[in-house]
């Protein structure tokens with residue numbers, strides 16, 4: 001195995017996001033897609049991010065990658081500090097997104113895979129060419145070595161006959177295989193962080209389970225961190241070490257995965273758990289969260305969840321709650337825990 | 339790829355046969371063909387050879403035989419280069435068309451290349467700098483280009499080049515070289531005349547091509563795989579040219595296949611205005627005066643160009659898009 005060994009202390013912080021605010025400037029007004037979110041990504045850990053559609057999960061990821069459709073959408077404040085393996089630190093928000101420095105981080109140190117496996121590979125280039133392109137971009141190797149590495153990494157993501165498949169085009173592969181190829185491409189440069197934006201949402205359940213297990217294995221093997229975006233709490237339970245729950249651009253709760261599943265604190269998190277079927281909780285009635293997500297152009301004052309919250313108090317409708325650390329490492333933004 | 343080309347080639351041949359049949363029927367459609375007119379003229383003249391001449395013509399075109407026989411006779415002649423006779427000019431069609439075909443192809447191909455060379459970079463720039471000042475200016479210019487008829491541009495350019503540059507305008511040669519054999523001086527003279535029709539004919543397509551390229555490319559730029567390419571850390575230039583432009587070329591290549599027949603019939607009005615010795619005006623006249631073999635020859639030639647154009651476009655498409663190759 002050619003994985004580079006890095007001597008890093010456990011729990012080392014690779015990425016630190018502080019009070020990130022990302023906004024879209026549209027004709028109808030400003031959309032606060034990410035509104036003051038903070039978290040850290042630690043070496044060898046999987047950070048899960050959950051939340052309903054539109055709560056800003058993808059935009060958080062794209063902010064880190066600096067792939068926002070600027071100038072329409074941009075980071076307006078906050079810091080994203082990346083600690084490269086060679087030492088030092090760099091604030092990604094301050095880099096020019098086209099600069100060589102940002103491009104070295106993108107793909108080399110932080111790789112990303114997307115939700116839509118059917119469209120995330122270029123139809124006119126072979127799988128091999130697309131992976132080899134990434135390898136040769138970031139590593140000083142000849143084409144033959146890059147090709148060997150591409151076959152190796154395709155093999156690692158369980159694509160059969162990689163030496164043959166490498167010459168195929170995306171349309172010759174199934175959705176699951178394409179997503180595996182995407183993962184292979186992301187891993188090809190030994191990134192320290194893999195951002196996976198709903199990597200299996202578009203796939204059927206059995207393939208989803210296989211790919212997730214494979215990702216988990218490779219994550220351990222490569223010793224990398226994963227930021228896993230999903231709206232599926234089942235996936236979170238299977239994959240994550242730590243979980244961050246988002247609602248309309250804000251972080252509402254953050255905890256260790258066991259702690260969150262055993263003891264969800266925020267009424268929104270509790271609602272999420274009540275609204276999905278979870279193994280082991282058979283016989284419980286499923287209750288969807290009442291009401292709907294507020295329009296980003298017309299947000300209520302105070303806590304954004306207050307209008308839907310069964311336990312809302314007067315203050316909830318007036319003032320946004322601060323973040324409280326209820327247990328060590330268990331954070332919640334809710335007036336109930338003041 | 340070879341199998342793909344083979345399959346396309348066979349279907350191209352079949353199409354050509356069908357087209358020649360239709361072409362022949364069209365030639366024979368007008369009641370009272372030119373031959374009848376010709377016969378009447380000869381009768382009136384009452385020369386002793388009239389009867390013989392008409393007999394010869396009837397024999398040549400097998401007019402006394404059934405239609406399918408006439409077709410076979412015509413088509414076997416056609417492939418050997420005997421396109422029949424133009425009654426209007428009283429000359430063999432082949433004598434009339436080859437020269438003009440040559441000039442037409444030169445003018446059309448040059449203007450095609452001109453419009454692609456101008457339109458593609460502008461389209462790419464506009465798509466990647468949407469709503470910038472330059473993009474807005476190009477958009478404005480392209481709408482003007484789309485709405486001004488090209489013969490008007492031809493007239494304006496003629497006036498400018500004759501008044502301010504003292505050049506002889508119209509035609510493809512100065513009078514002195516018109517019937518001279520080819521020489522360096524004649525070639526230079528030809529090139530000096532060529533640019534006006536090339537620019538005029540080319541501009542007509544440039545505006546449209548620019549808009550199509552801008553639209554395609556901006557669609558493609560919003561595709562997920564373009565984001566994937568960026569996420570790899572590729573420079574924006576590589577993202578655009580390697581991952582986006584190639585996918586944006588599809589409709590243009592298809593369009594190119596369709597525009598090949600235009601190379602022959604192309605821009606008749608401009609050719610008339612600029613008095614170019616190209617096919618357009620000749621075809622136009624042939625149609626007006628029911629000069630059936632002349633018109634039919636052009637018709638078949640255009641069909642051939644269309645079929646060949648589509649054949650080439652298919653191959654080009656297959657080269658840029660593996661999905662078509664493996665269908």
Ligand SMILES: Nc1ncnc2c1ncn2[C@@H]1O[C@H](COP(=O)(O)OP(=O)(O)OP(=O)(O)O)[C@@H](O)[C@H]1O
Nearest residue numbers: 024026031033052053054055056057058059060296
């Ligand atoms: N290009 C854009 N222009 C304007 N607003 C946008 C744009 N992209 C995203 N947004 C807004 O940003 C907010 C967050 O979107 P985001 O894509 O991050 O949601 P998400 O949590 O990833 O949802 P999903 O689960 O559907 O992927 C949404 O309110 C969305 O409307």
Ligand SMILES: [Mg+2]
Nearest residue numbers: 057058059197
């Ligand atoms: Mg998303």
